[in-house]
Amino acid sequence: MTCPYCGSGLDATGTCSRCGQVHGSVSTGWRPDPTARHEGRYFVTGHPTNRVRDGRSTSSDPVGGQMLPDYLELPSAGIRSTWLGTTAAAVIIVLTAAVVWVLLVAGRRPPPPPEAGYLSALRDAGLSDEFNSDVNAVAHGRQVCRQLEDGDPQQGLPADKIAVDAFCPHFAQGFRVLEKVKVTGTFVLVDNVGVDGIMADGTSCQGANGYSDVNPGTPVTVKNGHGDVLVGAALGPGKGDSTTCTFTFTVPVTEGEDRYVLSIGRRGEFSYSFDQLVAKGILVQLGQ
Structure with missing residues (x-):
């Protein structure tokens, strides 16, 4: 084993030939400098050494140490270790401060728009x-x-x-x-009395004579109870014969209105609630 202070060998009793009883009861550490040359002087098992300090600064003062009895001169490695330890601590403090600063700056950044x-x-x-x-x-x-x-x-x-x-x-x-649904509507034009109200060619049909305004493209309008137009659409192609001609259309409707008033061309208005539109759709019939 070696002495932790000067590096000399220890005998069987743990005594250093230079420093004395290493683990004895005599204190080791910093004390006021007896020479008054510095604020403090380091003692090893009661022996004054060349290591001194002023504030946080540590240096070597062998001249002052030789003025004291039982003087020990510690190797410079001890001072260097102390300096390295102090430097490492300073680096840690600086890095910690930098991290804290970054976090504070990041916390003060305004949120994105x-x-x-x-x-x-x-x-x-x-x-x-x-x-x-x-x-x-x-x-x-x-x-x-x-x-x-x-x-x-x-x-x-x-x-x-x-x-x-x-x-x-x-x-x-x-x-x-609000819920938004697509409502399917059916408009049926009927001519059971033979007034030539429907013109058909075997594949398609549309209104004629007094019903000539009912044909593919006839506008379909949905308003609310205040008369504001909500959505518009148009009749699709007519299918049927000269007796019955059926047109279909689709309108997107959003809930939230008191009433939904439907008009097809100039053929009057029909009022529905949102629940009625969702449950039954739209069915309008014109003619006899």
Whole structure:
């Protein structure tokens, strides 16, 4: 075994020929410098050494140490080890401070603008094609929130819900996504009394004489109870004969309106509830 302070060999009792009893009761460590040349001097088992310090700075002072009895001169490796330890500690402190600074700076960065998240969510949901451009989509999203702020009902289409989540999330919890369905309609033109109201050629048919306004392409309009147009469509090809001619059409309808008022050309208006449209569709008959 060797002495941990000077590197000399230890005898069977653990005594160093230079430092004395290494593990004895005499203290080892820093004490005030008896020579008053420095703030502190390092002692090994009660023996003064050449190692001194002032504040955090450690150096060697063999001249002052030789002024004291039982002086020991420690190898410079001890000071170098202390310096290396101090340097390593300083590096760790600097790295820790850098990590903390990075985290603080990252925490202070402003969040990304809601427009980016909104447009990304629209694309993920496959709804971006509902708008002509990103600018148009953002304008619609902002308008949805303005209407909610003005007191409009908290309901809308899936794209509206995405807008609420992005631009006015305080409305998100109470917002209801409305159901949108495609309703199939059937318009039947009947001429059982032989007034030549239907013209047929064996493969197709359409209205004639007093019913000449009923033909493929006749407009189909759906309004709400306030008269606002919700959606438009047109009659498809007529199928049948000179007695009965049937036209079909399809209209997309979104729930949330009090009534859905259907008109086919100039042939009157027919009122439905959303549940009626979903359950039974549309069936209109004209003629006798």
